[in-house]
Amino acid sequence: MPELPEVETVARDLRPRLVGATIVGARTNWVRTLRSQDPVAFADGVTGRSVDAVGRRGKQVVVELSGEAALTVHLKMTGQLFVVPADLPEDPYVRLVLELADGRELRFRDIRKFGKIGLYGRDPVTGELVEEIGGRSVFAGVGPEPLDDAFALRDFRRRIRRRKGRLKPLLTDQAFLAGVGNIYADEALWRARLHPLRTASSLRPPDERRLYEAVRQVLAQAVEARGSSIDDYTAPDGDGSMQERLDVYQRTGEPCRRCGHPIKRIVIGARSTHFCSFCQRLSAADRKGAVAILRSMTGGARRRGRRWTQLDDGRQTDPDTTARMERTRRAAATRRAAARASAGS
Ligand SMILES: [Zn+2]
Numbered sequence: 001m002p003e004l005p006e007v008e009t010v011a012r013d014l015r016p017r018l019v020g021a022t023i024v025g026a027r028t029n030w031v032r033t034l035r036s037q038d039p040v041a042f043a044d045g046v047t048g049r050s051v052d053a054v055g056r057r058g059k060q061v062v063v064e065l066s067g068e069a070a071l072t073v074h075l076k077m078t079g080q081l082f083v084v085p086a087d088l089p090e091d092p093y094v095r096l097v098l099e100l101a102d103g104r105e106l107r108f109r110d111i112r113k114f115g116k117i118g119l120y121g122r123d124p125v126t127g128e129l130v131e132e133i134g135g136r137s138v139f140a141g142v143g144p145e146p147l148d149d150a151f152a153l154r155d156f157r158r159r160i161r162r163r164k165g166r167l168k169p170l171l172t173d174q175a176f177l178a179g180v181g182n183i184y185a186d187e188a189l190w191r192a193r194l195h196p197l198r199t200a201s202s203l204r205p206p207d208e209r210r211l212y213e214a215v216r217q218v219l220a221q222a223v224e225a226r227g228s229s230i231d232d233y234t235a236p237d238g239d240g241s242m243q244e245r246l247d248v249y250q251r252t253g254e255p256c257r258r259c260g261h262p263i264k265r266i267v268i269g270a271r272s273t274h275f276c277s278f279c280q281r282l283s284a285a286d287r288k289g290a291v292a293i294l295r296s297m298t299g300g301a302r303r304r305g306r307r308w309t310q311l312d313d314g315r316q317t318d319p320d321t322t323a324r325m326e327r328t329r330r331a332a333a334t335r336r337a338a339a340r341a342s343a344g345s
Pocket of ligand 1: 260
């Protein structure tokens with residue numbers, strides 16, 4: 001799923017294409033793409049407004065509209081946004097279209113249909129985006145933006161010291177930090193040399209500092225690299241390149257770039273987690289609880305009869321997994337290229 005760097009890249013690519021454009025209509029091809037599930041009200045609500053700005057909050061693109069309103073776009077698994085000439089044929093995966101006065105269209109393409117688009121008003125007093133009914137703030141439960149200049153180490157310390165639980169699920173909790181997901185949580189933990197199952201309460205001040213810096217560094221580098229083009233993620237100006245610079249994510253069995261030991265994969269809360277068990281060790285205090293999680297995971301792999309092979313260089317890998325991942329990676333690259341070609345951006 002696209003995380004902070006990928007969504008930031010989409011917003012930046014859209015900005016020069018959309019700011020100043022006027023919306024003259026909307027077509028909804030898949031009603032559940034709309035949070036309101038009301039295509040008529042949505043079209044009425046956007047028509048006649050112009051785009052003032054394009055930004056991001058957490059994992060959502062925010063399109064600021066004239067007249068104190070905004071669109072939020074959550075790309076979820078496979079969402080893509082393209083601005084194209086209106087006469088370009090529309091492929092069957094386009095779920096929603098905004099028609100622009102200058103003969104172009106903003107198209108939301110989403111193969112798996114998990115993406116969500118909302119139209120919100122802005123509270124005249126607080127300036128926050130609010131639901132039209134009930135007035136609840138849209139981003140009320142979302143944590144701070146980790147790349148904000150104002151987000152200092154002491155803020156991170158204050159937040160993490162209030163939290164219990166283990167680091168991997170904590171980092172991906174949007175209420176703790178906005179925009180961090182599976183890829184960059186794994187990468188930040190590797191950089192900070194912290195085990196994903198370590199508890200937040202066991203961190204010492206230097207650990208907190210390393211984690212804070214690792215989160216910010218990996219996100220900033222990924223924004224610079226236009227994100228990681230894994231699966232269907234692409235942006236109007238093309239793919240990202242961060243996937244080539246990831247240290248642990250989807251590198252199961254490959255040697256750790258720091259110590260050479262094979263990268264391990266475990267499942268925590270139904271999410272894949274990648275780490276180096278040699279340079280991301282568990283403290284004695286955390287080992288006890290984590291052992292049960294790790295043992296159940298290993299037992300599961302054994303029951304499924306997975307065979308691990310020892311390579312000549314000492315790496316352990318599973319040839320089926322490696323081959324499948326390579327096929328998936330190639331298929332995704334082909335799909336993204338086809339999407340961009342058909343979108344003509
Ligand atoms: Zn290592």
